[in-house]
Amino acid sequence: MVRRTALVLLTIVMFTACARPTPERRVVDDAAAALGGAERLLAVKTVVIEGEGTHYNLGQDIAPGVSGQTFAVTQYKRAIDVPGERARTELTRVPKFNYWQGLAAQRQVQGIDKAVGYNVAPSGAASRVAPAAADDRRAELLRYPIMAVRAAIDPAARLSNLRTAEGESTVDVLTSDGRAFTLAIDAATKLPTRVASPANNVNLGDVVVSTTFADYQNVGGLQLPTRLTTRTDDFTTAEVRVARQAVDGDAGDLAAPAAAASASAPAPQPPNVTAEEVSQGVWLLAGGSHHSALVEFSDHLMLVDAPQNDARTLAVIAKARELRPGKPLTHVVNSHHHFDHSGGVRAAVAEGLTVITHHGNTAFIEEIVKRPHTRVPDALSKNPRPLKIEAVADEKVIADDMMTVHLYPAPGEHSETMLMAYLPRQRALIVIDVYEPGEGVHMFAGRFLEDLKKRNLRVERIVPLHGKIVPYAQFVKDAAGPAS
Numbered sequence: 001m002v003r004r005t006a007l008v009l010l011t012i013v014m015f016t017a018c019a020r021p022t023p024e025r026r027v028v029d030d031a032a033a034a035l036g037g038a039e040r041l042l043a044v045k046t047v048v049i050e051g052e053g054t055h056y057n058l059g060q061d062i063a064p065g066v067s068g069q070t071f072a073v074t075q076y077k078r079a080i081d082v083p084g085e086r087a088r089t090e091l092t093r094v095p096k097f098n099y100w101q102g103l104a105a106q107r108q109v110q111g112i113d114k115a116v117g118y119n120v121a122p123s124g125a126a127s128r129v130a131p132a133a134a135d136d137r138r139a140e141l142l143r144y145p146i147m148a149v150r151a152a153i154d155p156a157a158r159l160s161n162l163r164t165a166e167g168e169s170t171v172d173v174l175t176s177d178g179r180a181f182t183l184a185i186d187a188a189t190k191l192p193t194r195v196a197s198p199a200n201n202v203n204l205g206d207v208v209v210s211t212t213f214a215d216y217q218n219v220g221g222l223q224l225p226t227r228l229t230t231r232t233d234d235f236t237t238a239e240v241r242v243a244r245q246a247v248d249g250d251a252g253d254l255a256a257p258a259a260a261a262s263a264s265a266p267a268p269q270p271p272n273v274t275a276e277e278v279s280q281g282v283w284l285l286a287g288g289s290h291h292s293a294l295v296e297f298s299d300h301l302m303l304v305d306a307p308q309n310d311a312r313t314l315a316v317i318a319k320a321r322e323l324r325p326g327k328p329l330t331h332v333v334n335s336h337h338h339f340d341h342s343g344g345v346r347a348a349v350a351e352g353l354t355v356i357t358h359h360g361n362t363a364f365i366e367e368i369v370k371r372p373h374t375r376v377p378d379a380l381s382k383n384p385r386p387l388k389i390e391a392v393a394d395e396k397v398i399a400d401d402m403m404t405v406h407l408y409p410a411p412g413e414h415s416e417t418m419l420m421a422y423l424p425r426q427r428a429l430i431v432i433d434v435y436e437p438g439e440g441v442h443m444f445a446g447r448f449l450e451d452l453k454k455r456n457l458r459v460e461r462i463v464p465l466h467g468k469i470v471p472y473a474q475f476v477k478d479a480a481g482p483a484s
């Protein structure tokens with residue numbers, strides 16, 4: 001009797017569990033029904049999306065927090081192998097602003113084939129991307145209504161944390177293979193409005209990357225969005241406007257090219273830091289794509305630029321201390337806010353350095369120093385230190401018996417919040433990005449030369465933080481443009 005009651009109870013519980021889905025499950029089921037039904041969703045093989053759009057310049061715009069610089073995207077094509085979890089995006093983008101590489105169209109081909117992320121260069125050469133980039137592309141695969149809802153209706157997915165606000169119902173999803181994302185659906189139409197995934201950004205730390213969906217259309221019995229907008233936190237990074245799309249058509253071969261599939265995933269290489277003495281008490285710390293400079297005062301050392309990431313900047317700091325072990329390294333000049341030149345600022349703060357920057361970057365530096373980096377802990381999150389910061393408005397002169405450095409704002413075509421360092425005794429100018437010796441295109445050199453003439457600086461050598469040291473005459477020649 002007892003046993004029989006237990007069996008009946010168990011049956012009732014099971015029946016109730018089946019008959020009454022959790023509120024989270026109901027949201028996901030509603031979304032599946034709105035998109036065309038679970039059965040149709042599970043039968044989809046391919047989707048091919050074509051159109052155009054816009055890319056923005058996260059971390060590389062003219063000043064912190066603005067998003068005026070865009071690339072016009074044409075010939076956009078994204079092909080998705082839905083059950084195979086593979087996708088390839090091909091596009092052409094044209095900078096609509098004075099881009100440092102020039103205004104020519106750039107072709108991009110990027111793909112993901114399960115765990116293998118790859119790029120295909122215009123030459124046709126395929127290369128495998130780093131594991132973190134491949135993870136981002138796997139997350140991107142899920143930021144598409146069909147893929148997200150297919151993953152969410154999987155009985156092995158864990159659904160939680162239903163909330164409803166501003167006409168949206170939102171559910172957190174943990175896929176059967178451990179990927180987390182948030183699915184939002186429109187309370188009225190039940191169509192997905194947004195998929196958001198947690199991510200790591202070297203500069204910003206913990207971020208949320210989201211794609212929003214709008215203007216759905218019926219294609220082959222499925223509702224597909226025709227406008228997709230992707231953001232990193234609040235910053236819009238990409239918009240796609242769909243012109244044509246097809247379900248279960250020919251998506252082409254979406255397997256990773258053999259050269260990428262057979263390659264091992266690139267592992268981070270230990271940074272190479274070389275020291276070239278520019279003059280007594282001045283070194284160029286090169287050895288990679290992004291250099292720093294070291295300047296020696298009577299009782300302390302100052303670094304110019306903390307680029308790229310923890311690994312690069314910590315290696316540069318170690319080299320500086322090795323060159324002059326008797327003097328404390330106390331300051332770092334942040335040349336400008338661009339992510340590739342501010343990626344090591346947090347490491348410099350962790351090492352106790354005071355940051356000197358253009359006053360237009362103060363709020364930005366304060367923000368990046370305080371942001372949480374819990375997903376991929378960095379030097380500062382492991383060794384928290386308070387930020388010490390000094391802002392430069394028009395000019396800052398740092399001088400003692402041994403060394404004089406003038407910090408000036410550089411002309412603003414590349415960044416409106418950029419500093420350059422003039423060393424009058426050495427007649428050297430440390431510059432970044434407004435002039436890169438050895439490049440074929442010098443977008444900003446002409447205006448930069450005008451600016452230098454107005455300042456009446458006596459410069460004999462340009463010490464660039466990309467490229468090689470050149471005499472001033474070479475700079476003047478490059479600034480004049482290619483000989484016709």
Ligand SMILES: [Zn+2]
Nearest residue numbers: 336338415433
């Ligand atoms: Zn820059």
